[in-house]
Amino acid sequence: MAVEHKDTIDKRREEIMDACERLYETMGFQSINIKVISTETSFSRPSIYNYFQTKEEIFLGLLTREYMKWNDALKSIIGRNTDMNKDALARAIAKSMEERKTLLKISAMNLYEIEENSRAELLVEYKKVFKDSVELFNECLKKYTDVSKEKRTQIRYAFFPYMYGIYPYSYPTDKQISAMDEVKLSHLDITIYEMTYQFLKLVL
Structure with missing residues (x-):
């Protein structure tokens, strides 16, 4: 498996956080989960776990x-x-x-x-x-x-x-x-x- 550059990791983490922030504008904390966040990103739900372990x-x-x-x-x-x-x-x-x-x-x-x-x-x-x-x-x-x-x-x-x-x-x-x-x-x-x-x- 290829090792990701820190810049790449940071960019992907930013994309995930951006998606979470957009969702948080209209949804409650309890309604947001990693599956929902994944629909707002270019990542699958399993891929998000490479960058964050929990919502x-x-x-x-x-x-x-x-x-x-x-x-x-x-x-x-x-x-x-x-x-x-x-x-x-x-x-x-x-x-x-x-x-x-x-x-x-x-x-x-x-x-x-x-x-x-x-x-x-x-x-x-x-x-x-x-x-x-x-x-x-x-x-x-x-x-x-x-x-x-x-x-x-x-x-x-x-x-x-x-x-x-x-x-x-x-x-x-x-x-x-x-x-x-x-x-x-x-x-x-x-x-x-x-x-x-x-x-x-x-x-x-």
């Missing part, structure tokens, strides 16, 4: 890729040759978060199950990228605010758990809205950007 590993790869993209956005904020006040920083981070809908959706809905059903080495790879996100977020605060190291740590421990609640609040289902209306529970029509900005504005 959770595909989602973990997708989440890792999403964090890498967010890291690039945070690096861009850090690299700006301009001073930003706290409000401008909150807006910049909110903008970067607005572009990571898939990251927020996976984190809110299925993260625990995905981590539990992925190989340890892939989980470590994801955690490394996540650690980079935490450090880059901290670097943004350090560069553009005058808050203490202790305060930056407090903001970080508030922001990252808060992130996991952004998607459900921004994209409630019709069923959830109907139930809230039934009990007269007020709810806002709010975007990812607005939720992120308003939170950072409060804590910075």
Whole structure:
């Protein structure tokens, strides 16, 4: 059997993750499986197992890729040759978060199950990228605010758990809205950007 080049493996993994992401836009996590994903790729179901052992590993790869993209956005904020006040920083981070809908959706809905059903080495790879996100977020605060190291740590421990609640609040289902209306529970029509900005504005 021919040995595949790393570039070829990476391309094929990307194609599989792209298919999974497309499906996740219209289907629930439980409805997606490797057979369904294979129908959106040029691979058969058995071929996909050469690159991912479980569907959770595909989602973990997708989440890792999403964090890498967010890291690039945070690096861009850090690299700006301009001073930003706290409000401008909150807006910049909110903008970067607005572009990571898939990251927020996976984190809110299925993260625990995905981590539990992925190989340890892939989980470590994801955690490394996540650690980079935490450090880059901290670097943004350090560069553009005058808050203490202790305060930056407090903001970080508030922001990252808060992130996991952004998607459900921004994209409630019709069923959830109907139930809230039934009990007269007020709810806002709010975007990812607005939720992120308003939170950072409060804590910075």
